[in-house]
Amino acid sequence: MDFSQLQSISDICLLVQNLDRSIVFYTEKLGFTVTRRTEGFAAFNSQSINLVVWESTHVPDEPRTPSLPPTTREEHRACLSVKLHSGAAVDALYEGLAARGIPFKRPPADYPWGARCCYFSDPDNYLWEIYSDA
Known part of the structure; x- marks a missing residue:
């Protein structure tokens, strides 16, 4: 298997x-x-x-290094996606998180691959996507 x-x-x-x-x-x-x-x-x-x-x-079981090398704001190591049931839900979550100070790249938008998405990064520059299928 x-x-x-x-x-x-x-x-x-x-x-x-x-x-x-x-x-x-x-x-x-x-x-x-x-x-x-x-x-x-x-x-x-x-x-x-x-x-x-x-x-x-x-x-554990990794050589101890002082830390990972920092990334630039343009570089991301991974993208984590959260799928919601509708574009309106994406917009509502965006509004709530933006009010908490989450720095989004831009407001939610419709993308050519058939999804409504918005993106933000955490303090270690991991990219997060909030989306719904169109």
Whole structure:
């Protein structure tokens, strides 16, 4: 059996520069709740997949380096997508998150691939997409 068929993906783990900064962003800006926290590690509640942030210097079985190299604002290592049921839901979530100070690239827009989307980045420059199919 192929690896992709063994199990559904259960967790998204983001390697971050500063754990405390990430926890503040994900709890205060996005409304997640911390479900577990240990040195260099925090897990958050989510509807369908576990979101984990791991300080880059605390990843087990990896050589200890001072930190990941910083990215430029234009460079992204990953994009995490959240699918909503309608374009109106995308617009409403955008408004609510923008009011909390989330720095969006621009307001929601309709894209040629048949989706309404908007994008923002977390403090470690991971790109987040909020979208709905048209």
